[in-house]
Amino acid sequence: MNGVKNSLLLYELMLVAFIAGCHRTDSDYATDSGLKVKDTVIRANVIILSRRFDSVIHVRQLKALDVLSKEDTTAASPFWPGVSVRLFYDNVRRNILFPDKINQGRSTNFCSYAAMTHLLIKYHPDLYIHYILSLYHNGEVSLKKKTLIPSLAVRQAAGILNNKGDLDVLHADQLWFLTLADQFKGYINILNLNYDPGDESTIWAGTNYAKFNRMLADFTDDELTSRGSDILKPFVSNLFDYISSELRKGVVVLYLNSKYLYPTKYSLVTLQAPTHFVVAYNMYKIGDMIEFQYWDYGLRTQQLITSKRLQQLIFGVTTITRITDEAN
């Protein structure tokens, strides 16, 4: 029975690979050497899946750029005294054109907001432009299910964060991340609910799994399914199989322990707790190893990990589907 299943799967992969042949334009992934024929077939499959929304997204991107082109890019906002008008609009334009480059900055706990924003801009740039301009001009924004009204302390801090890497000059991202951290709260923030300077790297900006999923749900009508928690790992027999199947259904965000992403044996103890959010793009097997492609810190990363490490790494798997429905 398994043999029949495997044959069917291989046939399906070959069919998709055949259809995908002319779409394999991503030279970064496609020219990687040292792979067997079957691996290449699987790779072609995941590449076409990652590009399946391109045409819809392109239309939304053009719509967002059109809205931006009608803006008065010299008018400062009274709600955000520290934000430079030039840096704000430069940042918004860059975000729409290059959503992969969204960066949480250095020494911040903004990874969840960066992952959420990366997905929002990548799949719903038209919604993002509406939200960010509304926040900039009016000092507040109404989402599908919630209104965000950032506190005075946050409005005064935006634009003046420094020593945060690229975030220093990305004023729209400063305004946006600070607002999200200020307005979305989970149990993890209970000891520090109000912003004080420097709180971007404290638990004030932290995000637990439920809060992250709630944030995703509040921004769009996309459908979410999630497995996992802040303490217990997802109850699935094989994480690789599960994540691979979820990647075929939609966009996948992983809640993980970043210490296992960049493993080092310099420390005696590694805390068994989730610390980071990444967007998973591809995952497939090469021999005994798993090649994992994910997004964080404004870049895609490709690396090999073992099945054991994957098991140690993951605490939550959130899948987003229906992201291209016209209703959205």
Place this chain on the structure above:
Amino acid sequence: MKQTKKYGLIFFLPAFFVFCSDNRKSADYYFENKQTITEMRQLYEELYAHQPFSAGFSDKSFNYFVLEINTDTVRYIYNTENSWQQLYSAVVRFNYDTAKLKNLGEKMHAVKCLWLSKSYFYVDGERENVTFLSFRSVASNSKFVENKYFMLVFLPRPIATTFTIGRNRTGELVKIDSLVYFMIGSGFR
């Protein structure tokens, strides 16, 4: 009385070791290894100009080499603990000078350099790139010292303002000369 002395000893002995072995690297370490470090930096700059990357080791015994190659949109991480073949393929694919890369790896191994990379910060809206090398901070191999890292930071030109580097918040930067700083911190990259 005997019991008190015994428990006192149990309590104070670890503390004694911690204080005695708290011998961390400082500017002296840079001066002692200046020639090797300068050669490493030179090799790194030449290889980096060809294709940006970071390199280091992932274990205490310095057996497994890690290479992170950066393109403008993708970072490829190769670790010899997982696959020598992939690392080799990447070196060929990105057309690195293998002799220089081998030489760099050997020098890093010789001075027990954990990580070699570049970082950046902004001064008045302008980006400044720096090169940094990380080592374990303890001068001895004592197990009783808190796990911290010694980071040497090289500036391209003298900078008047304060700055931080690295992905995580780390310790205070101490000036060695106008272009070289060191830092004892909790992160090594």
